[in-house]
Amino acid sequence: MKIAKIHITLKEGVLDPQGKAVQGSLHSLGFPSVEDVRVGKYIEIKLAEEDNAEKQVEDMCNKLLANPVVENYSYTIEEVVTQ
């Protein structure tokens, strides 16, 4: 089995209203040192054993998980060894 760990983040320069809201809340809560907040997604996908896991994960990101117009994605694929 493999686990794909995918990070989806907004591209530089794209406005992040959710991040701004979190930043505002953190200031209110007494964390004035917070200068910027960006909120993205973190997705873990368990894959049955396959040869072309990388290609598959890339397809998934492009077709469903990320919006390539405003988002970047990166991923790592880890082999799960069960004993």
Place this chain on the structure above:
Amino acid sequence: MKIAKIHITLKEGVLDPQGKAVQGSLHSLGFPSVEDVRVGKYIEIKLAEEDNAEKQVEDMCNKLLANPVVENYSYTIEEVVTQ
């Protein structure tokens, strides 16, 4: 300046309806090898230079960013060197 990279994930055993929805969509799109999907959050916070960044980030997670009842969090803090 420091950047805190925070991962927030649902605890094991907590139902993830969003993940199940993504899994269903991936199956429909022709990815039958997907066995499980968990969706979490990935947050990047820029912090002004502070000594106690770790303590601060932990406080932020406990007070606002994560729900400790159903979510786990982990973080790394990186120093940003500008030249």
